[in-house]
Ligand SMILES: NC(=O)C1=CN([C@@H]2O[C@H](COP(=O)(O)OP(=O)(O)OC[C@H]3O[C@@H](n4cnc5c(N)ncnc54)[C@H](O)[C@@H]3O)[C@@H](O)[C@H]2O)[C@@H](O)CC1
């Protein structure tokens with residue numbers, strides 16, 4: 391998994407890479423520019439597009455100049471806009487690229503930018519080098535860039551955005567941020583959505599081993615990381631090996647949630663799925679998911695007969711006693727979602743009773759209900775870390791870049807998913823997937839990594855086909871394709 395390091399450490403990352411790969415820092419910058427241009431030319435942007443590039447005096451500006459030179463070579467019409475008063479303070483690689491500006495590429499002051507003259511703006515004014523509050527003149531430049539109504543693409547970071555903390559001033563509002571090597575932490579904060587826009591991470595060939603020299607408890611989960619966490623089953627495996635799963639879910643009027651979680655657990659590979667539901671509602675489960683079994687709220691249940699238990703989707707808020715019964719009688723990690731989280735929020739004494747290693751899956755609203763309001767995402771994450779470590783629990787904070795908060799303090803940002811997943815029932819599907827992986831004998835960490843990533847991947851596949859018409863059942867239908875895409879049978 392890719393370590394997310396601090397903005398202030400990027401210069402050291404740069405130096406270590408340059409030494410390790412025996413290249414110059416100019417060559418590393420060229421690599422970054424080439425990867426950007428490769429991406430840009432694949433974006434169906436017409437060659438007749440008029441592209442404005444704002445460039446600053448540091449290496450972010452150097453990237454912009456190199457990008458301008460390469461795009462000019464591809465036939466784009468490029469106009470550079472310098473964001474500084476004098477050429478004397480340029481970083482050495484920015485200076486080198488400045489000297490390489492090709493004949494035919496216009497270069498003016500940022501003050502002369504006319505928004506009507508362009509189809510696209512590339513923002514390479516400031517990157518991870520910003521320190522402290524944005525200076526007055528820089529704020530004017532940011533406003534100028536933001537006055538452009540068309541597509542704005544930020545290089546590495548939207549200018550003005552600090553790399554690791556919440557932003558208290560106006561930054562460039564990019565439609566897309568193309569960031570190099572690893573996602574800068576602040577690009578993953580929901581409060582920065584209007585600045586970062588869509589995020590693209592481009593590999594610039596820095597080996598993972600170099601990141602390991604930095605201390606960080608933040609990680610970024612990519613598709614290539616997944617296989618190592620999946621279990622393999624052999625030809626003598628039988629349905630018992632794939633786990634006996636119990637889903638405690640559903641109440642009158644909310645049986646859909648139980649059905650989604652149940653179907654999802656079956657599609658994720660569970661051999662035997664039982665649903666604990668109100669007896670009156672048994673017909674709905676039997677007719678919609680014939681592969682599942684049902685037991686009823688009022689009967690005696692031997693919880694320890696199951697390999698994993700997921701509790702919460704559509705459960706109703708009157709199940710405090712049931713929740714306590716599960717905690718008292720099941721010693722292994724459980725998955726807690728939806729109404730189970732609200733019951734917890736109302737009865738915090740229960741935190742101490744939750745089996746160690748369990749997984750709580752709140753979205754931002756549920757997190758607030760459980761733990762209160764936070765001014766910034768970084769404060770929220772710090773609280774989640776302390777909570778997970780002190781209670782020896784895991785937490786999946788659901789959102790655009792879902793964060794897997796582990797009981798050892800590590801926090802892993804997910805990279806899969808799409809905006810069409812913001813629809814009813816998608817959380818119930820995740821509960822089914824996590825419970826299923828736990829039941830198949832995955833550790834809580836492996837269950838969360840595989841469940842969260844694959845949930846996002848299935849969402850992407852469903853979103854491609856169904857766009858905004860996507861519903862949670864479409865996501866379940868794509869779980870098999872998500873296994874195939876990962877090469878997991
Ligand atoms: N190590 C890496 O991985 C690579 C980094 N590269 C680029 O290098 C960038 C970092 O370059 P630098 O370290 O030169 O920094 P930047 O170019 O991001 O910023 C430096 C400039 O910001 C100004 N500045 C600092 N604080 C400010 C404030 N509060 N208000 C206004 N201006 C302020 C400084 O005066 C300086 O001129 C990255 O964002 C990336 O774009 C790329 O060249 C590729 C390789």
Ligand SMILES: [K+]
Nearest residue numbers: 513516547549
């Ligand atoms: K930038």
